[in-house]
Amino acid sequence: MSGAMIKMGIYGMVRVSFDLIGEVRWEWGIVVLIVGTASSLLGVLYALMQHDLKRLLAYHSIENIGIILMGLGMSMIFLGSGHRMLGTLGLVAALYHTINHALFKGLLFLGAGAVLYRTHERDLDHMGGLIHRMPVTAFLFLVGSVAISALPPFNGFVSEWLTFQTALQAPALENGLLRAMIPIAAALLALTGALAAACFVKAFGIAFLGKPRSRRAARAREVPVGMLGGMGLLAALCLLLGVFPTTVIEAMAPITQLLVHESLPSAAAQGWLWLTPISPEVASYSAPFVVAAIIVVHGLGYLFLRRRAIPALRAYPWDCGFGHLTSRMQYTSTAFSQPIRRVFGGVWKVEERIDTLAGGGPIPRVTSLHYDLHTQDWSWLKIYLPIGRLVLAAANRIGFIQTGNIHTYLKFSFATLLAFLWIVS
Amino acid sequence: MDSQLTAWALAAAQALLFIASAPLLAGWLRRVKCHMQNRAAPALWQPYRDLAKLLKKRMLLADNASWLFRAVPYIVFSAMLLAAAVVPLVAVNLPSAAIADLIVLVGFFALARFFTALAALDIGTAFGGMGASREMMVAALAEPAMLMAVFTLSMTANTTNLSVATAYILQSGLVLRPSFLFALLALAMVAVAETSRIPVDNPATHLELTMLHEAMILEYGGRHLALIEWATQIKLMIYAVLIVDLFFPWGIATDFSAMVLAVGVVAVAAKLMLIAVLLVVWETVLAKMRLFRVPQFLGFSFMLSLLAMLTHVVLETGG
Numbered sequence: 001m002s003g004a005m006i007k008m009g010i011y012g013m014v015r016v017s018f019d020l021i022g023e024v025r026w027e028w029g030i031v032v033l034i035v036g037t038a039s040s041l042l043g044v045l046y047a048l049m050q051h052d053l054k055r056l057l058a059y060h061s062i063e064n065i066g067i068i069l070m071g072l073g074m075s076m077i078f079l080g081s082g083h084r085m086l087g088t089l090g091l092v093a094a095l096y097h098t099i100n101h102a103l104f105k106g107l108l109f110l111g112a113g114a115v116l117y118r119t120h121e122r123d124l125d126h127m128g129g130l131i132h133r134m135p136v137t138a139f140l141f142l143v144g145s146v147a148i149s150a151l152p153p154f155n156g157f158v159s160e161w162l163t164f165q166t167a168l169q170a171p172a173l174e175n176g177l178l179r180a181m182i183p184i185a186a187a188l189l190a191l192t193g194a195l196a197a198a199c200f201v202k203a204f205g206i207a208f209l210g211k212p213r214s215r216r217a218a219r220a221r222e223v224p225v226g227m228l229g230g231m232g233l234l235a236a237l238c239l240l241l242g243v244f245p246t247t248v249i250e251a252m253a254p255i256t257q258l259l260v261h262e263s264l265p266s267a268a269a270q271g272w273l274w275l276t277p278i279s280p281e282v283a284s285y286s287a288p289f290v291v292a293a294i295i296v297v298h299g300l301g302y303l304f305l306r307r308r309a310i311p312a313l314r315a316y317p318w319d320c321g322f323g324h325l326t327s328r329m330q331y332t333s334t335a336f337s338q339p340i341r342r343v344f345g346g347v348w349k350v351e352e353r354i355d356t357l358a359g360g361g362p363i364p365r366v367t368s369l370h371y372d373l374h375t376q377d378w379s380w381l382k383i384y385l386p387i388g389r390l391v392l393a394a395a396n397r398i399g400f401i402q403t404g405n406i407h408t409y410l411k412f413s414f415a416t417l418l419a420f421l422w423i424v425s
Numbered sequence: 426m427d428s429q430l431t432a433w434a435l436a437a438a439q440a441l442l443f444i445a446s447a448p449l450l451a452g453w454l455r456r457v458k459c460h461m462q463n464r465a466a467p468a469l470w471q472p473y474r475d476l477a478k479l480l481k482k483r484m485l486l487a488d489n490a491s492w493l494f495r496a497v498p499y500i501v502f503s504a505m506l507l508a509a510a511v512v513p514l515v516a517v518n519l520p521s522a523a524i525a526d527l528i529v530l531v532g533f534f535a536l537a538r539f540f541t542a543l544a545a546l547d548i549g550t551a552f553g554g555m556g557a558s559r560e561m562m563v564a565a566l567a568e569p570a571m572l573m574a575v576f577t578l579s580m581t582a583n584t585t586n587l588s589v590a591t592a593y594i595l596q597s598g599l600v601l602r603p604s605f606l607f608a609l610l611a612l613a614m615v616a617v618a619e620t621s622r623i624p625v626d627n628p629a630t631h632l633e634l635t636m637l638h639e640a641m642i643l644e645y646g647g648r649h650l651a652l653i654e655w656a657t658q659i660k661l662m663i664y665a666v667l668i669v670d671l672f673f674p675w676g677i678a679t680d681f682s683a684m685v686l687a688v689g690v691v692a693v694a695a696k697l698m699l700i701a702v703l704l705v706v707w708e709t710v711l712a713k714m715r716l717f718r719v720p721q722f723l724g725f726s727f728m729l730s731l732l733a734m735l736t737h738v739v740l741e742t743g744g
Contacts, residue, residue, distance in 0.1 A: 128549070129489070129549075131491045131492075131493060131547075132489070132491060135491075135492070138491075138493075142493070146536075146539070149535075149539060150532070150535075151532060151535055151536045151539055152525075152529060152532045152533065152536060157529075157532055161528055161529065161532070164528050164572075165528075165585070167576075168576060168579055168580060168585060170580070171580050171583070176738060176739070179738050180734065180735055180738045180739075183573070183576045183577075183580070183734055184573075184731070184734070186572070186576065187569040187570075187572055187573040187576070187727075187730075187731075188569065190531075190568050190569040190571075190572040190573075191565065191566075191568065191569040193535075193568070194535065194561075194564055194565040194566075194567075194568040194569070195565045197535055197538075197539050197561065197564075197565075198561035198562065198564070198565050200539075201539060201542045201543055201546070201557060201561055202558075202561075204543060205542070205543050205545075205546030205547075205554075205557065206546070209491065209493070209543065209546045209547040209549070210546055210547065210548070210549030210554075211489060211549040274523060280523065281584055281586065281589050282583065282584045282585070282586065282589075283526045283528075283584065283585045283586055284523045284524075284526060284586060285524075285525055285526060285529050286523065286524045286525070289507075289524045290507060290524070290525070293503050293506060293507050293510075294499075294500065294503040294504075294507075296503075297499055297502055297503035297506060298496075298499050298503070301498075301499045301502075301652075305480065305648045309483070309484070309647075309648065310483045312483070312484035312485065312486045312647070313483060313484065313485050313486065314485075314486050314487070314488045314490075315485055315486070315487065315488060316487070316488060317487040317488075317489075317548050317549075317550055317644055318550075318643075318644075319550075325549065325550060327549065329549075329550070329551050330546075330549045330550070330551065330554055331546070331551060331553075331554025331555065331557070331558060335554065335558065336554065336557070336558045337558070338558070339558055339559055339562035339716070339717075340561075340562050340565065342717060343562065343566070343717075343720045
C-alpha cells in the first residue's frame with residue numbers, strides 16, 4: 001500500500017503540472033521545493049521518535065515523498081527558467097526515487113510484517129536479538145534499511161545523489177535568491193539523510209540486534225519461504241537498481257520524453273559502468289566498482305586473515321565486574337533517540353514524566369521508578385485537530401436546515417433554481 | 426590503451442600508498458603530541474607494530490555476536506579503501522577519481538558509520554548503545570555542514586569530481602576567495618568532529634562515558650580491531666588530504682613523469698605533517714566539550730559554511 005498508493009499523489013502532480021498544463025512556471029517549483037524540504041525533514045524527525053515499527057516506517061514515507069517533491073520542485077524551477085536539460089535531470093531524480101521508495105518501503109513493511117507474524121510485536125522495545133532467530137529476515141531488512149538510509153551501493157543513494165547533482169547546478173539560474181535557496185535545501189536533504197540513517201540504525205539495531213527484550217522475541221522462528229521469497233525479490237531489485245543506474249535511466253527516457261520532450265543522453269554516455277548525469281568532468285559515480293571493491297576486500301580478508309587464524313574464542317562480554325549483562329541493560333529505542341530529541345527540542349510536543357517512590361527509613365531510598373514519555377506531532381495538534389473541530393462545529397450550525405421534511409427540501413431546490421435562473425438571465 | 430593502463434596502475438599504487446601511510450600519519454601525530462605535552466614519545470612506526478600485533482592475535486568474540494558483527498570490520502575497511510582510492514594524494518587526473526565524487530565520498534563515510542553503529546548495538550552492552558546513539562547524533566549534525574562546505578567549492582569549480590576540482594583550483598592560481606576561507610574553517614571543524622578528535626571526542630580516553638567512537642568498538646579484538654583501527658587512521662588521513670587538496674593543492678602532480686610524482690609525494694608529506702602539528706596544537710590547547718555543547722560547535726560550523734555559500738552567491742558569481 002505504501003509502495004503504490006501514496007505515489008498516486010506524485011503521479012497526479014506530475015500529470016497535471018507537466019502534462020495537462022504543459023507550461024511549467026518556476027514559481028510553483030519554489031512552493032513544491034519548500035513543501036518537500038519541510039516534509040522530508042519533519043517526517044524523519046517524527047519517525048525518529050516512534051517506537052512502533054510500522055508507525056516509524058509510515059513516517060518515513062512522509063520523508064521520502066518530501067525528497068521526491070524536492071526533485072520535482074527543482075525540476076519545475078529549472079524548466080520554468082528555460083534549462084530543459086537540468087529540469088529533466090530533476091524529473092529523473094524524482095521518478096527514480098519514486099521507484100526506489102516503492103521497492104525499499106515495500107521490503108521494509110514486509111519485514112515488519114514478518115516480525116509481527118512471528119513475535120506478535122510492533123513495539124521495538126519488546127524485540128531484540130532477532131538476527132539469531134530470524135537470520136534471513138534480518139539480512140533482508142538490513143538491505144532495506146541501508147537502501148532507505150541512502151548509502152552506497154544501494155538504490156536510495158543513486159536517487160539522492162541525482163537530487164544533489166540537480167541542486168548543484170543552481171548557479172545556472174539567473175535569480176540570485178534561487179541560487180542561494182536550492183543549495184540550502186540540499187544541505188537540509190543531507191541532514192534528512194543523516195537522520196534517516198540514525199533512525200534505521202535504531203530500528204534495525206533495537207529490533208534485530210542485542211539481546212531479546214521479551215519472551216516472544218526470544219522464541220521467534222524464521223518465517224516460511226514464501227514470505228522470504230517476496231522480500232528477497234524486492235531486496236534484489238534494491239541492489240540491482242543501485243548498481244545499474246544507467247540502465248534504469250535509459251529505461252526512463254520514454255517517460256521524460258513524453259513529459260518534457262527531453263531525455264538524458266549524457267547519463268550513460270560513458271558506458272554502463274559510469275553514471276554521468278551532466279558530463280564526466282562534472283560528476284560521475286560507478287556503483288559496480290563499489291560493489292566489486294567490497295567483495296574483493298571480503299575475499300582478501302577471508303584468504304589472508306580468516307583462513308590462517310586460530311578460530312575465534314567465544315566469551316561473555318565484559319560486564320565491568322558487576323555480574324552478567326541482562327537485556328534490560330541495553331539501550332532502548334527511546335534512549336537511542338534521546339540526544340536527537342534534545343537537540344531538536346521544539347519540533348515535538350514532548351511530555352516527560354518521572355515518578356519516583358521513596359522508601360521509608362532514616363535514609364530515603366528510591367524503591368521504584370517510573371518513566372513516561374509521550375511525543376506528539378505538532379501538525380496533528382495544530383493543523384488537523386483544529387480543522388476537524390471547525391468542520392464539526394460548522395456541521396452543527398448548518399444542521400438546522402436539515403429538517404427531514406421532503407417539502408422543505410423541495411422548497412430549497414426551488415429557491416436555488418430561481419436564484420440560478422436569475423443569475424443566468 | 427597503454428597510457429590508460431599506466432594511469433590505472435598509478436591509481437592503484439596511489440591507493441596502496443594512501444592506506445599504507447595512514448598509520449604513519451597517526452604515529453607522527455602521536456609523537457608530536459607527546460613532545461608537545463612533555464611525555465616520552467613512542468616510535469614513529471608504533472602504529473604498524475600495534476596493527477601487526479592485533480592481526481596476529483587470537484580473537485575473542487562475545488557469545489551473542491552475530492554474523493553482522495563479524496562482517497562489519499570488512500565493510501568499514503572497504504568503505505575507507507574506496508574513499509582513499511578516490512582522493513588524489515600525489516597526482517590529479519587519475520582515472521580512479523571518477524569512481525566517486527565528493528558526495529559519494531560522504532556516502533562512504535556514512536556507510537562505514539552506519540555499520541559501526543550497528544555493530545555497537547549487536548552485543549547489547551550499554552556502552553555500545555550509548556556510543557552508537559551519540560555518534561549518530563554528531564554525524565547527523567556534521568553531515569549537512571560538510572556537504573554545504575563542499576557545495577560551495579563545487580559550485581565554484583562547477584564539478585563535484587575531486588580530481589577536477591583540485592585541478593581547477595590549481596589552475597586558477599592564488600586567488601583569495603572569501604567563500605573558501607569560510608568553507609575551510611567549516612570543513613576543518615567538521616573534520617575534527619568526524620575523525621573523533623578533541624574537543625568533540627577523545628581518542629585516547631579511558632573513561633567509557635566520555636567516549637563516542639571508542640565506545641562503539643569496545644567489543645572488538647584481534648584482526649577485527651586491527652581493521653577498524655586502520656580504517657580510522659585512513660579516515661583521519663582522508664580528511665587531512667581533502668583539506669590539502671581543496672585549499673592548498675600546490676605541488677600535486679598533474680602529469681605522470683617520475684620527477685613530478687616525486688615532488689608530489691614530498692609536497693603532500695610536508696603538508697600533512699604541518700596539518701598534524703596544527704591538529705596537535707588544537708588538541709593540546711582545548712579540552713573536551715560536554716556532549717550537548719557539540720551541537721553548538723557543529724551549528725557554528727554549519728553557519729560558517731552557509732556564510733561561505735552566501736558570499737559565493739553574492740560576491741563571486743556576479744562577474
